[in-house]
Each structure stands twice: as structure tokens, then as C-alpha cells.
Ligand SMILES: O=C(O)CCC(=O)C1=CC=C[C@@H](O)[C@@H]1C(=O)O
């Protein structure tokens with residue numbers, strides 16, 4: 001990475017908290033707010049808000065999530081160390097300071113990537129992937145746990161808003177109630193809409209087998225993490241019964257090498273915040289694609305900076321399937337205007353330099 005000399009650059013961070021519109025109930029429990037840190041890389045003498053002088057600036061976001069990344073306190077501590085290391089030894093030293101803290105590393109690396117992509121007047125996805133221009137990427141709607149009728153209504157609303165793929169949370173209720181929820185959603189949205197379900201490790205092998213029998217009838221296209229993260233063989237045995245299997249929590253538990261060797265997944269979910277950065281996630285996506293496993297990018301219900309980074313990551317992955325990056329509407333508030341337009345089941349990829357997020361760091 002070529003950057004200005006250390007004494008010309010500085011790394012800063014500041015805390016934020018954004019509420020969700022309503023708690024996202026999952027098999028793991030509920031997510032009610034997202035508390036993290038905005039990260040900014042600027043030229044040391046930069047005077048201010050989003051570098052009005054037009055000099056390069058880079059934004060990142062470190063938003064820890066329990067069960068997926070380090071704790072908030074550990075993330076804060078790692079960013080403190082990274083700021084000092086950056087001052088003393090530049091980006092490479094800062095990256096060493098966050099090496100074992102995935103959310104903190106995500107924030108620092110995204111800010112550095114945004115900084116470099118802005119300097120070269122390149123959209124972040126092209127800076128990441130050196131690939132062709134990509135105008136839009138397919139996205140799924142994210143629908144939390146609710147009664148069968150409420151879930152069906154939420155899915156119908158998403159389809160009316162243009163989504164062609166809905167991912168439903170399951171696992172917080174009995175398998176029979178979840179089967180009924182998916183049945184009612186399928187009846188509500190018709191046969192053309194893609195339905196995926198995410199159990200967040202909630203089921204036993206028998207429960208997963210029962211669910212798959214019914215979900216195959218409803219033409220569910222993907223079942224995410226039915227069994228606990230540690231189960232590799234169990235997931236391998238569930239495959240091939242009419243509903244493809246994706247691993248999410250299992251990616252963090254085993255790594256993609258073990259998953260692919262065990263033949264445990266048809267797809268893997270790549271969460272840049274949990275993997276330590278969009279750079280890591282893109283390398284993993286290329287790797288699993290080589291092995292015939294489908295990469296799916298999702299956010300960790302992040303604020304606009306990390307969420308836009310996930311959109312750029314998805315745009316850097318050739319032939320990416322619908323991704324879970326349309327999560328901005330789950331938030332009651334955000335840190336800045338969303339540069340990503342959602343329409344007709346896709347996200348329009350920002351083509352401006354860098355991430356394309358502005359107005360996010362106001363004094
Ligand atoms: O995949 C999506 O549609 C959005 C992201 C999403 O569902 C999740 C983000 C973070 C934690 C979980 O609640 C959940 C998941 O397990 O994939």
C-alpha cells in the first residue's frame with residue numbers, strides 16, 4: 001500500500017449507537033441497537049468535516065456484535081492501540097494492533113481502503129476487485145421472527161417493495177410453527193420469489209431433517225446454519241435432501257478449508273465485520289468459489305459505512321447471488337444518507353470514488 005508518509009496521516013475514531021426500528025429476533029436472541037465506532041483516516045493537517053478541501057479522507061466502521069466479533073470493550077481497546085501505532089509506525093503498525101480483533105480490523109482496513117480508493121478516484125469495489133464495472137447487485141430482504149401471519153405480511157411487503165428474495169429468521173419457535181410460518185410466506189408471495197431461512201444454530205439433527213422435508217415442498221432455496229456451529233459432518237449429511245445448506249456461524253468456528261474438505265456446505269455466508277475486513281472476505285469469496293461453494297455477503301446489521309462496504313464487496317464478487325446487505329431499513333436511525341439505492345430487488349452500486357459515503361463525520 002502506498003500512502004503519504006506517516007506524519008501526514010492520522011487515524012481517528014469515535015463511538016456511535018444506532019437503534020433498530022424494532023428488535024431483530026433470531027435464534028440467538030434479539031438485536032436492539034448497534035453500538036460501534038466510526039473510523040477516519042485523514043491527512044494530519046486536515047481541517048475538518050469530511051475534508052471539505054477535497055483532500056483524501058477514508059471512512060471505516062467497527063461495529064462489534066456479540067457471538068460474531070470481539071466485545072465492544074476489546075474493540076475500543078484495539079482501536080486505541082491502532083491509533084497510537086498508526087502515529088508511530090503508519091498503517092502497517094496499526095494493522096498489527098488490530099490483527100486479532102475482527103471488528104476493529106474491519107474499521108481500520110475499510111478506512112484505509114476508502115482513503116486509497118478516493119485518492120485514485122476509484123469506486124471501492126473496483127479498488128478491491130480490479131474487476132469490471134458493476135451497476136447493481138442482487139439483494140435479499142431480511143425478515144425477522146414473528147407470528148406466521150406477521151411474517152407473511154412482512155414478506156409480502158418486501159415483495160411489494162421490489163425484493164425477489166426474502167430471508168426469514170427461524171429457530172426461535174418450534175419447528176412446526178416455523179414450518180407454518182414458511183408455508184404462509186410461500187402462500188403470500190407466490191412461487192416466483194426466492195425464500196431462504198436462517199436457523200442460527202437452533203436445531204438438532206432430527207429437527208433440521210423434519211424442517212428440510214417441509215421446506216423442500218415450499219421450494220426453500222437455502223437453509224442457513226440449521227445445526228450448531230461445531231457440527232460439520234451433520235451439515236454434510238443434511239445436504240442433498242432438497243434444500244441447499246449454507247454455513248454462517250460455522251465459518252468462524254471451522255474456517256472455509258475445513259468446511260470445504262468436509263463437504264459441509266453448498267454456500268458460505270461472509271460477514272466482513274466478523275471476518276476482519278472486506279479485504280479478507282473478498283479473498284475468502286474467491287477461494288470458496290474455486291472450490292464450488294457459493295459465497296453470500298451479509299452485513300452484521302451495520303450502520304451505513306460498513307453496510308456500504310459490504311455492497312462494494314458483493315460488487316467485487318463475480319456472479320454473486322442475492323446478498324444480505326439491504327439491512328438499512330432495519331435501523332431506526334443511521335449515521336448519514338445511504339448512498340445505496342434499493343430497487344427491483346437489487347442494490348445500485350455507488351460509482352463515486354471510494355465508498356461513496358459523505359456527511360458521516362460532522363464535528
Ligand atoms: O443475511 C441477511 O439478510 C442480513 C444479516 C443477518 O441476517 C444477520 C446478521 C447478523 C447476525 C444474525 O442476526 C444474522 C445472520 O445470522 O445472518
Ligand SMILES: [Mg+2]
Pocket residue numbers: 198200224225248249269
Ligand atoms: Mg446467518
